[in-house]
């Protein structure tokens with residue numbers, strides 16, 4: 355099945371055709387490293403990690419370049435460092451390191467390139483000079499601004515008209531702007547702010563410009579996919595398009611604009627005052643990273659997602675079931691088999707992860723069915739297929755025995771609870787299945803008057 359992706363630019367689901375199938379290129383806006391990421395930031399990380407895995411599967415590992423930047427110069431960073439009373443370098447180094455840990459814990463592979471804004475200042479200055487030379491930008495009072503009316507197509511990605519754009523900007527129109535919608539490419543730095551020498555004095559780049567310069571440097575002026583959260587469509591991505599297309603008028607810049615939907619938390623907009631503001635590192639103290647990942651993937655990426663801790667608990671139960679299936683592998687060979695069709699087709703249809711996950715459940719069903727029938731060869735095929743399905747989604751990457759040990763007694767208690775519920779529902783087949791699965795892990799159950807107790811017999 356061909357790959358289709360929804361393109362924000364055309365507002366339609368389109369057949370994905372890379373510029374060069376031997377070099378498929380995707381750029382995703384990465385974190386501004388001033389604070390630890392929250393679960394809302396984790397959503398695009400996981401979504402585009404799945405897309406990168408799918409692209410590698412389709413075009414080959416070496417044919418895909420996934421670039422995700424780190425913004426390490428920004429006013430938020432300057433303000434936070436001042437607040438914390440620490441150096442900017444200390445703050446950005448620590449936050450970037452924490453980011454890498456969190457991303458790995460939720461199963462995201464490192465991108466192929468991870469450019470840092472501060473390593474690309476000369477490219478940014480060159481791009482600004484180019485935009486000035488072409489008549490799309492102008493210097494004023496130590497600033498350089500992009501002149502929005504110089505680009506007739508401006509606003510096409512977000513679908514905003516000029517009045518809407520100006521209405522948003524009017525409150526803070528600076529006197530040096532030629533047009534109220536003009537935005538900053540370069541701004542002056544005082545002595546205590548990070549700054550670089552430039553033709554316009556000591557200063558620093560605007561955020562939008564950073565991504566235009568870094569994507570050009572690592573993927574070229576035309577590339578395939580640009581991704582990010584829907585909150586970046588305006589102004590960030592609109593401005594990236596303006597800069598990159600005006601600097602390189604003969605190039606397409608990104609051809610497919612892919613955006614994930616908003617994330618709410620416990621039914622409301624996430625906010626520190628509501629107590630529903632979850633950082634990934636805090637959630638990881640309570641849940642395995644794969645459970646967070648699965649909870650995020652259960653909603654289609656374009657839909658709004660309501661993240662709840664109950665949802666993570668549910669995801670964890672599902673993973674327990676998948677890992678119980680994997681634990682039935684008698685020699686633990688870890689072979690990876692054929693990816694089930696529904697998983698591949700689901701992902702190829704605009705990353706339909708809910709559909710793909712039905713394929714993972716079906717693969718687990720097939721494992722338990724083969725086990726029940728005593729079909730040893732079928733069991734091995736089914737387990738390998740389950741593993742392949744998980745791998746494309748970045749799930750089931752742990753050794754099942756380590757998964758359950760890491761889970762500790764809590765998982766065993768949860769299984770006993772599930773077995774009690776099954777018995778109450780007179781689903782004795784499921785109750786026996788759980789007893790057998792626990793038995794396979796060396797856990798022996800004893801049903802007594804006071805309830806069920808268990809002991810480990812290894």
Ligand SMILES: [Zn+2]
Pocket residue numbers: 382383384565590
């Ligand atoms: Zn960006």
